[in-house]
Amino acid sequence: MxxxxxxxxxxxxxxxxxxxxxxxxxxxxxxxxxxxxxxxxxxxxxxxxxxxxxxxxxxxxxxxxxxCGHILHGTVESMQALQSLHGAETARDIWNFSIEICDEVKKTVSDLDLRCDYQQNGYLVVAVDDHEVHEIHESIRLLRDAGFESEFVDIDKLTSLGFKNVTGGRYEPGSAQAHPxxxxxxxxxxxxxxxxxxxxxxxxxxxxxxxxxxxxxxxxxxxxxxxxxxxxxxxxxxxxxxxxxxxxxxEPFRGQILTTKPLKHDFPVRYPHSFDHGYEYALVTEDNRLMLGGWRNHTPGGELGTYDIAPNSLVEDGLKNFAKHHYKIDETLEWEYSWAGIMASSKxxxxxxxxxxxxxxxxxxxxxxxxxxxxxxxxxxxxxxxxxxxxxxxxxxxxxxxx
Ligand SMILES: Cc1cc2nc3c(=O)[nH]c(=O)nc-3n(C[C@H](O)[C@H](O)[C@H](O)COP(=O)(O)OP(=O)(O)OC[C@H]3O[C@@H](n4cnc5c(N)ncnc54)[C@H](O)[C@@H]3O)c2cc1C
Known part of the structure; x- marks a missing residue:
């Protein structure tokens, strides 16, 4: 339970x-x-x-x-994966479109003067093993070749930003966040x-x-x-x-998120970030809570094929352990919110x-x-x-x- x-x-x-x-x-x-x-x-x-x-x-x-309130350039695939699936030209066109639609969100917020905590502070992709850091290097090369902004973040920098047990990262400045x-x-x-x-x-x-x-x-x-x-x-x-x-x-699949009580100390990375090929994703809310989602790929069946929005305790435990393993936060994390929602996996x-x-x-x-x-x-x-x-x-x- x-x-x-x-x-x-x-x-x-x-x-x-x-x-x-x-x-x-x-x-x-x-x-x-x-x-x-x-x-x-x-x-x-x-x-x-x-x-x-x-x-x-x-x-x-x-x-x-x-x-999780992320408004991100790209798709759920890395640039490397997009190119190998669809070819360089299609991957570039899709990435370009993804930037235009993020700009569209920004324009709507501005046109309607929406008070929705919109902030454009970028997005950090964090690798948790050597294989992923290799993919990050390759994606940065492909993104830059295609004319997009993307920069490598090394382990020292990630450590100073409050992460541990990570191998490297990719930062892009254009992504944003808002209260959905x-x-x-x-x-x-x-x-x-x-x-x-x-x-x-x-x-x-x-x-x-x-x-x-x-x-x-x-x-x-x-x-x-x-x-x-x-x-x-x-x-x-x-x-x-x-x-x-x-x-x-x-096909429906269930995603799940946990959120702490407000942290006593500020966490340095307040903008959207993700780990492990995007399988875990997080941000720090306006009132200083860590919001962390994902971990479905560790469950039997990957949470696919369900419309049940009751959170899965396996995922809840997995996320709590994930936070302990990857965040250098010197206080006990007290989890206050837990929920799930249904997204679509497209053919x-x-x-x-x-x-x-x-x-x-x-x-x-x-x-x-x-x-x-x-x-x-x-x-x-x-x-x-x-x-x-x-x-x-x-x-x-x-x-x-x-x-
Ligand atoms: C845990 C989780 C984390 C996520 N994190 C992010 C993130 O950080 N950034 C991001 O970009 N995306 C994220 N997503 C995905 C994003 O939330 C969805 O892709 C997006 O909200 C889809 O919006 P939608 O309007 O298409 O569908 P939904 O928001 O699912 O809306 C479906 C609508 O259909 C209506 N409906 C359903 N059945 C019927 C019916 N029979 N009759 C009438 N109406 C019906 C519902 O009332 C609802 O209004 C996340 C999703 C989840 C679950």
Whole structure:
């Protein structure tokens, strides 16, 4: 049994919820109110669509409120892994796009004057063995060759920064962090202020095109007719979309995080950092708590294939030991928050952005551990696609119809 009651630190700021009334028919229905759904509604409005309804179900369970607040350049793969999987040109295009979408988060924060603790202090990737440090050196070389900023951090520097049992690191200055609930709440509030209707408590069980319209069926038996729909339900998409379930586009997996009580002394690295190929990730919160997540790769099955958000005690213990082994913190860590959330492992390794098998049913889903920036930036791309605007060539990698 996990020893700490499950509650996400971020949800001390409650997630804004929609009205419990039945949605009105017509216009565009955005299913999902997490980072992807809220961002889709925001950018669709910017593109001139004026009749938008957001529907969600049990929004507080969304990964959006359960992540680590990192807003990172790149993808979950290192540059070395990206290049060996997709070739140098595609890897460079993807990396470039990832920077643009991080910039998009920054722009939205600034445009809307969102009070979401946004800070752009960079990101530190820490290696825990010799194999990983070799990969870090190689990634730095490839990143620099492709024109991106990245610098090596040696063991002495890492030791002075408060780490131990580490072998080297890579720092990049452009990445950022923010409070995910405040960011998403701000987006939703802006959308509502501008006329978007937001309905919670709508458990969608199917989205189908019928006679040139979209039928959205709820578990309570109601069916609502819209002109178009956007599936922004990430890992949950196969539960309501035949397109997702038949093509096995995403598989759910559980990520887990622990957070301490406020530390008595400041930890030097207050910006996002990760270890062991990103399998563990951390930051220090505004109120000086260590937030540490990951460790799922040490469990049987890797936490794949589940929608259960109850934390796993094996992971909890693993994270506590990990903190003792890798942080030089001269005080007993008292863990106060523990929680889990469900992300999507995508069939292609990339999100799906664009029309599904129906030209009226679109999606923006398939986000793993870099979903903060990817969900926001992907939603902007989707809005351009739906508005018939020119899109960058990199979009071909995300086309749901090309699977
Ligand atoms: C532990 C953990 C740590 C993470 N750390 C980071 C990080 O530091 N940085 C980062 O970039 N990413 C991180 N992520 C990933 C990131 O949080 C997600 O990729 C991102 O939040 C996905 O957003 P989303 O809106 O697509 O999906 P979600 O946030 O999962 O939202 C899904 C939406 O679908 C709705 N929904 C689901 N089913 C139904 C239904 N049947 N009917 C109607 N609505 C439904 C829900 O109400 C919700 O609104 C982490 C995730 C986890 C779990």
């Amino acid at each position: 996990p020893s700490i009651p499950s509650h996400p630190y971020w949800l001390d700021v409650p997630a804004r919820e929609g009205s419990k009334t039945l949605p009105k028919p017509g216009g565009i229905c955005v299913i999902g109110s997490g980072l992807a759904g809220a961002s889709a509604a925001y950018f669709l409005q910017q593109e001139g669509f004026d009749q938008i309804s957001i529907l969600d179900f049990e929004p507080e369970k969304a990964a959006t409120f359960r992540n 609930v405040k960011f998403r709440n701000g987006l939703i509030q802006t959308c509502q202020d501008r006329g978007v209707r937001y309905h919670s408590g709508c458990e969608v069980i199917s989205v189908e095109e019928a006679e040139g319209q979209v039928q959205v069926t709820l578990k309570d038996g109601n069916t609502i007719i819209f002109d178009a729909a956007v599936i922004a339900t990430n890992a949950y998409s196969p539960l309501l979309s035949r397109f997702f379930s038949e093509h096995k586009l995403v 292609t390794g990339f999100p799906f952005i664009g029309p599904t098998s129906s030209p009226l049913i679109y999606t923006v889903a398939g986000f793993t551990g870099h979903g903060f920036s990817w969900a926001h930036g992907s939603a902007k791309l989707l809005a351009k696609i739906m508005a018939g605007k020119p899109i960058p060539t990199v979009a071909k990698h995300f086309n749901p119809r090309l699977i």
